[in-house]
Amino acid sequence: MRVTVGLIAALIIASVVPATAAEGPVEPGELRRAFFKTVFGLEYGGGHQDAERVKRYSGQVRFAVEDRSGVGRRATAVAFLRSLPSRIAHLDAVVVDRTQDASFRVILVREADFSDVVAHELNADAIAMNARCLVGVSTLSGRIERSTAVIVADDDFLFARCLVEEVLQGLGPMNDDVSLTMSVFNDRSRLAHFTRFDEALMNVLYHPMIRPGMSRHEASLALPWVMHDLGYLH
Template identity: 30%
Template sequence: MLGCAAEFGANAGAGGELPAIASRQRSEKKSFTDGEIVDGFLKTAFGAEYHLAGRVDRIRKFDTPVRVFAESDGRADRKAQLAKVVADIARRVQHLDIAMTDDAEAANVRVKLVRDRDLYRTISTFYGAEKAREIRSSLDPQCLSGFRKNEKFEIEHSDVILTVDNGDFVFLDCAYEELLQSLGPINDTASVPWTMFNDNVSMGFFDVYDQYILNLLYDPRIKAGMTLPEVRNVLPEVLADVRTWVKQVNNLAE
């Protein structure tokens, strides 16, 4: 999926009934070694596919409840699909408090639902014409997410832009990828074949491998601002607990 996740500023899920998603779920790889999980986590939680300011060698995550507000001129069906995506993420990430809100002022994640023809105009409105040109020339995304963090590397606000008129699969694929990346694992990688944070991979649902990544990130022992050595020090015990949770929530066999 040609999505873009960017860090801005210094300081059966929802579509299991779709054939394209159902076929991917049937063939999904669900068994991974510790090394495979840790490799993907470190590659996505550190770094940034496209960043404009600030350091990218620290863990970045929300340290508060996450409230998602959807802004759209229409397409109530897309808002409903987005709400299902958010509910699915909430169910599968143990220590993440995330939910929709109808109060724009209470939201720290804003999702802008736009027509495809309005995508780059919307990106320009959010980030300025020059940055929009840079994003278009380097990434040419179909959807976009970005966040800003404070000096403690805590995410304070995220913006997600999704197109509503490219079909159900593209919408759901973008919604999962960009919402999840807006929570912290912002670095796309082509070297991990099981993650949706790979521009060569399209899922349309919250796969088991990425559940491992998000559950590791939002475990309370993994804190915003941690360095790579600090994270490696606590990962073994965190991963053991995360394995238990992901197995339980997905009814995985031993």
């Protein structure tokens, strides 16, 4: 079944908390809980068949950045996307020049144009959804086929936060939870960087033993082996 899902970052706090060395070690129990809270379920569209399956890309992710904002942030977005394979061990990802070659489009826009672009590209009503940034994801039996993120580039906080959150959500963790204090998968958090905790979560999701389409039960059986292999369990 092919599912198209819109995911919102409803950002209500307008200040950035920068990355710091104060981030503590990843606690295994919290990482396990976060995996089930974000990977299963959908922030929107929870009735879809793939909601209760593992959702992720199974092959190479081909990013393309389209800068329609005119504020010169394409290079920053490209640098972030190119850094992902070095932080997510089993993620195969490249940045391509041509949009038609992409499986994941990242569209940078001005805030004033956001609603119109969302309506055209994602067939969604950003105003009705109270969206500040948005990613649409198309899946087939848990395998992500395409993602399109629309990100505001002329607001410092929205750009920093949404670049991280919407790109990571477009790779698979499509749910949010207010209990995840060290994660961008929490619309009440003030975080605007790729945290150590979210890096651990993405490494778990993209481990070869976690397969697209897995049920909660199947994932729960694999998770101890995966976390041990990644060094989160000793």
